[in-house]
Amino acid sequence: MLFNSPEFVVFFVILFFLYWFIVNRNLKLQNILLLVGCYVFYCWWDWHFLSLLISTSLLNFILGHYMGKDLSVKTKRTLLGLGVVTAIASLVYFKYTDFFIESFVGLLSALHVSYNLHVINILLPLGISFYTFRTLSYLFDIQRGKIKPTEDWVVFFSYVAFFPSVISGPIDRAGLLIPQLEKKRVFDYANAADGAKQITWGLFKKMVIADNCAMISNQIFSSYQTLPASSLIVGAFFYTIQIYADFSGYSDMAIGIARLLGFNITRNFEYPFFAQNIAEFWRKWHMSLTSWLTDYVFSPLSIAFRDYGKFGLILAILINFTIIGIWHGANWTFVLFGVLHGIYYIPLILNGTLNKKKKLVMGKVLPSFKEFRNMLGTFILVMFTFILFRSDSISQAVDFYKDLFSKSLFSIPTIFPADSVTNLKRATVFFTSILIVIMLCIEWLQRDKPHPLQFDFIKSKVLRVALYYTLIFVILLFGSSKIAQFIYFKF
Helix, strand or coil: CCCCCHHHHHHHHHHHHHHHHHCCCCHHHHHHHHHHHHHHHHHHHHHHHHHHHHHHHHHHHHHHHHHCCCCCHHHHHHHHHHHHHHHHHHHHHHHHHHHHHHHHHHHHHHCCCCCCCCCCCCCCCCCHHHHHHHHHHHHHHHHCCCCCCCCCHHHHHHHHHCCCCCCCCCCCCHHHHHHHHHCCCCCCHHHHHHHHHHHHHHHHHHHHHHHHHHHHHHHHHHCHHHCCHHHHHHHHHHHHHHHHHHHHHHHHHHHHHHHHCCCCCCCCCCCHHHCCCHHHHHHHCCHHHHHHHHHHHHHHHHHHCHHHHHHHHHHHHHHHHHHHHHHHCCCHHHHHHHHHHHHHHHHHHHHCCCCCCCCCCCCCCCCCHHHHHHHHHHHHHHHHHHHHHHCCCHHHHHHHHHHHCCHHHHCCCCCCCCCCCHHHHHHHHHHHHHHHHHHHHHHHHCCCCCCCCCCCCCCCHHHHHHHHHHHHHHHHHHCCCCCCCCHHHHC
């Protein structure tokens, strides 16, 4: 049940009607309806793993309940340890068992040792990386005294399974979402209308930008060995735009859907392609994951390694980004993706500029030359790593990089083989490129807003409405006719 599918529209319209017009006077019934809706949404994908989601919720609800009692520090740490071990064990089993087996077999093969060991082909529960991090942050924050455990199991189960963000985030903290679940919600037309605008922007990014970019990047990555290096640059560019538009488009829709239900959830993107260095990029990209790892991994590590100076800080950064890479998937390409981003931080640490934020000057139509240079340089660094992210294996990524740095880099790019529909495909490349420029220009001009469709500065209501309907028309005209899954569903 994708956000951009007819099934979801029917599901959400029914839920919205019942939520605001039938059970809105009773908070308990409203939360029960929300929880049922969350489980229906999850089961639509695969009901087999609903029991895992419920058992995870139950375990952490019980652990949180007892951690909130007047127990000894040792007992609380034991309860926290049980929650952490259980969560990590679940992730390792479902997400990394086959990866470990394949890596072990590959190592034995490299050593010319024969061993009869096969992968188990374990199915990955949808959203496990996201809701596991939610439950962990809940226990960590109770342990740190930041929040008190909720005694309402419906509230907690709804927090873990909150359907707008359970599949691909954002990773909301309990301190943000649980208080909103515990208090009565009143329908706010202005908030809901703004949420609908953000959904529209998310649909534009997903259906018009990401899905059309996918057609181009998939063609190039599937036949990169026969294409000139100039085409590979084009493929890397379109994939970088694709993954941004796909993931941030999902986040926009999730935030907008939550707002229609009366919730404000975590912002996940803040125009990352306008970042002027890699540290700023990660403060703007997948923000909920970055802040989660900063609070629970990087900060404790940087404190533990503080006696080692800059070397300790570099080590903490490398470990943190290795975890970011591993979190994304069970493949050495993701591990190397994370490590490479960690390496990008080293010059900032050595120069003492890691925490110096380069704020864009607001109100200017065009960036300064220095700002543009920094943004372009950061984009190229990020694009270079997304080749790894897109590759199926390290060997494929290495081949791609080798072919990329060749004399054909200065040739005219060719993307599609000559056939009867080549002109149509070339037109798709042209119009997609134009639409990417339009998307980035709108985001640049609205870079001080939570989302670009907040046209409050336009006084004419008729003009604002015309712009919204124009965007809907563009979605209908250029949006992919095929309903495609979101990239981050596999994580």
